[in-house]
Amino acid sequence: MPTHKILVIDDSKVIRMRVRDMLPEDNIEVLEAKDGVEGYNLIRSEKPNLIMLDFLLPKMSGWDVYQEVQKEYDLKTIPLVLMSGRKEEVIEKLTEPFEYFSFVEKPFEKKQLLEAIRDAMAKAKKHPQPKTPQPANYQNGSVPKDTAVMTQEIYNLRQQMSKMQNEIDTLKGQLRKVLEFIQQRR
Numbered sequence: 001m002p003t004h005k006i007l008v009i010d011d012s013k014v015i016r017m018r019v020r021d022m023l024p025e026d027n028i029e030v031l032e033a034k035d036g037v038e039g040y041n042l043i044r045s046e047k048p049n050l051i052m053l054d055f056l057l058p059k060m061s062g063w064d065v066y067q068e069v070q071k072e073y074d075l076k077t078i079p080l081v082l083m084s085g086r087k088e089e090v091i092e093k094l095t096e097p098f099e100y101f102s103f104v105e106k107p108f109e110k111k112q113l114l115e116a117i118r119d120a121m122a123k124a125k126k127h128p129q130p131k132t133p134q135p136a137n138y139q140n141g142s143v144p145k146d147t148a149v150m151t152q153e154i155y156n157l158r159q160q161m162s163k164m165q166n167e168i169d170t171l172k173g174q175l176r177k178v179l180e181f182i183q184q185r186r
Helices: 013-022 036-046 062-069 087-093 110-124 145-185
Strands: 004-009 028-033 050-054 080-084 102-105
Touching (some): 004 013, 004 036, 013 028, 013 110, 036 050, 036 062, 050 110, 062 080, 062 145, 087 102, 102 110
Parallel strands (some): 004 028, 004 050, 050 080, 080 102
């Protein structure tokens, strides 16, 4: 049974197959997505151990997928390898040195891919921890149980609201694209 999930998001079946062939076969499940929307949905549902993301994708660009992933701590800490045949387009949006992800330029060899994966895993650990709310201080230093529980519930609700806002933003973007498509058809 596979212990690691690697998600390869690329519109080229050749690249997806090439990456799959370059990865070690032991304990790895390779998930594939052919566009940004499918890839982002798989990131949210599958929580892979590694994301291989093409920068230029249909439906939702790799740049948009990257921005959505960065909004949630549990997603942005997943090691990420950004792939592109046009590094200059990546650098326009994200300046070097890349702090939290790795970059590999297409076409790449197995050695380059494996180095990028190792680099991405090391960089993913550098993300700062999210700030957790601190309960109010009391004179004896203890916090009544009710207050600690309420503080945790408030924190959990804020996390849920953040996720819901991200989903709303994604739906707005999709709706905007549908409207643009309809307007082009007129």
